[in-house]
Amino acid sequence: MTKTMRAALSLLAVTVALNTGVAVAGGDTARGENIATQGNGAGALACTTCHGPDGKGNAAAGFPDIAGLNADYLSKQLHDYAEGTRKSPIMQPFATALTEDDIQSLSAYYQSLQSPVSAVAYRAPDPANQGEWLALRGDWDNLIPACNQCHGPNGMGVGNSFPALAGQHASYLKGQILAWRNGTRNNDPNHLMKGIADRLSEQQISAITEYYAALPEQLAGQAEEKENR
Amino acid sequence: MNLCKSFLSVAASSLPVLVVSTLVHAAEPEVDYQKQLPAAPEGQITFEPPQERDIPDNQYGDMVRKGRDLFVNTQQLRGKNVFNDQNCVNCHLDAGRIASSAPMWAAFGMYPAYRGKNDKVNTLSERLQGCFTYSMNGIPPEAGDETLVAMETYFHWLSTGAPINQALPGRGYTKLEKPEGGYDREHGAKLYTEQCAVCHGDDGSGQEVAGQVVFPPLWGDGAYNWGAGMHRVNTAAGFIKANMPLGKPDSLSNQDAWDLAVFVNSHERPQDPRRRNQESLDSTANTFHNHDGFYGKEVEGKRLGDHDNYGENPGVASK
Numbered sequence: 001m002t003k004t005m006r007a008a009l010s011l012l013a014v015t016v017a018l019n020t021g022v023a024v025a026g027g028d029t030a031r032g033e034n035i036a037t038q039g040n041g042a043g044a045l046a047c048t049t050c051h052g053p054d055g056k057g058n059a060a061a062g063f064p065d066i067a068g069l070n071a072d073y074l075s076k077q078l079h080d081y082a083e084g085t086r087k088s089p090i091m092q093p094f095a096t097a098l099t100e101d102d103i104q105s106l107s108a109y110y111q112s113l114q115s116p117v118s119a120v121a122y123r124a125p126d127p128a129n130q131g132e133w134l135a136l137r138g139d140w141d142n143l144i145p146a147c148n149q150c151h152g153p154n155g156m157g158v159g160n161s162f163p164a165l166a167g168q169h170a171s172y173l174k175g176q177i178l179a180w181r182n183g184t185r186n187n188d189p190n191h192l193m194k195g196i197a198d199r200l201s202e203q204q205i206s207a208i209t210e211y212y213a214a215l216p217e218q219l220a221g222q223a224e225e226k227e228n229r
Numbered sequence: 230m231n232l233c234k235s236f237l238s239v240a241a242s243s244l245p246v247l248v249v250s251t252l253v254h255a256a257e258p259e260v261d262y263q264k265q266l267p268a269a270p271e272g273q274i275t276f277e278p279p280q281e282r283d284i285p286d287n288q289y290g291d292m293v294r295k296g297r298d299l300f301v302n303t304q305q306l307r308g309k310n311v312f313n314d315q316n317c318v319n320c321h322l323d324a325g326r327i328a329s330s331a332p333m334w335a336a337f338g339m340y341p342a343y344r345g346k347n348d349k350v351n352t353l354s355e356r357l358q359g360c361f362t363y364s365m366n367g368i369p370p371e372a373g374d375e376t377l378v379a380m381e382t383y384f385h386w387l388s389t390g391a392p393i394n395q396a397l398p399g400r401g402y403t404k405l406e407k408p409e410g411g412y413d414r415e416h417g418a419k420l421y422t423e424q425c426a427v428c429h430g431d432d433g434s435g436q437e438v439a440g441q442v443v444f445p446p447l448w449g450d451g452a453y454n455w456g457a458g459m460h461r462v463n464t465a466a467g468f469i470k471a472n473m474p475l476g477k478p479d480s481l482s483n484q485d486a487w488d489l490a491v492f493v494n495s496h497e498r499p500q501d502p503r504r505r506n507q508e509s510l511d512s513t514a515n516t517f518h519n520h521d522g523f524y525g526k527e528v529e530g531k532r533l534g535d536h537d538n539y540g541e542n543p544g545v546a547s548k
Binding site: 145161 | 280281282294297298301302305322323324326327423424427428436438439441443444474475476477478
């Protein structure tokens, strides 16, 4: 996309209303890829501008890794941005500029990209590894369930409501936990995250977000170790 | 209500050995294994189980870890001792440590327990076998089997410093008085859709990912069977109130918890295994189901438990 096009499109961004027509079941991934790489020509810039060519985001900027996320989850987030029930000065204008068809196509496309982890057999966590312990066992003395109890084995995500955490940038995860805590993000189903975010200590937030960010690498290392044995 | 008042926990005694043997030989009908132990005393929960980082590095410690892993990941026994989608930890949160979900450190010291109703002393092994038979819709490991040894060793370690033969505050599930005005299944259904379906699914079948159960089924073939303690409305209500939704304990009112328990437990689930040795649904219900449950009751025009679906359980252990 050219520079002038981008400038023109961003002007349009706020004025184009979201098409709230009938949801397209199972979006068109080819069309989604097209929008992701080139924008929709109606105000939404190419997603790759911030989320990178493969959807992996940007740790330094806190742009999340959206590759392989559940399509219904992504679709809900885009709708929430468009409706203002999830806030982001960057995402809200773009989401508003997307049609329903665009949202479905983009969600299907990003779901089709490779996720960073898959499930592995159960392995007991190491009590000395605070992040791993929180992920697998939680901190029940402070009423914090294990993150994987909802986000699935290896934090790989479950269904359309519990997004994958493994491989997600620590900066983004940290930002979301703080947003739940201070109320600027509150679009979680049944407000399941709010209380947990409130009860996590600063130190726990660092430990758990760094654990998930590094998990794919750690698992790959373990797999290699096993192979070389 | 009497049952309600004496209701306490999963820590009831059982006759699982008899149950096993009756799968093969015809035997006398068993009595209600779910007769409750005396209530836990009121008061502050002061007992604290030891920390896992302190499990000793020796054979005992290895057995503790093995038992803990079986408790957390009971699905490793699928097809052998477990024939549904449950793990022990689903109902005994935090690997059996939490006071509001029938912690193992409070159960351990209560066994062996004499029970007037079956005029028999039940060991902890037998109690555990009961869990396998009903909650796991399974075939229990035989007495002395390493699975039971490991689990009991884990419980023994959790109970380090706990008194023997003395009910501790925090034992069993939270006791919840039945609402005076009764319960409302419709309201339970509405609450279920609003607060539970996101995890357990609209059809109660739970959710799994990559072949691993994440959210356990609450009814249907993957759930606890009609003989499990959790199929009782009062037990489930106490569990729900204190623990559900996950991360939001005590967020529901007593009425809500009861209505939800009624809704969840008035769905079909694998047949009560004791039905195999009973003549009819009526005799099974009359012998074993004189409590707060829906077994044999008519719901939405259909009588619950009127089927011969035992889930995946083949009825006899394969040799």
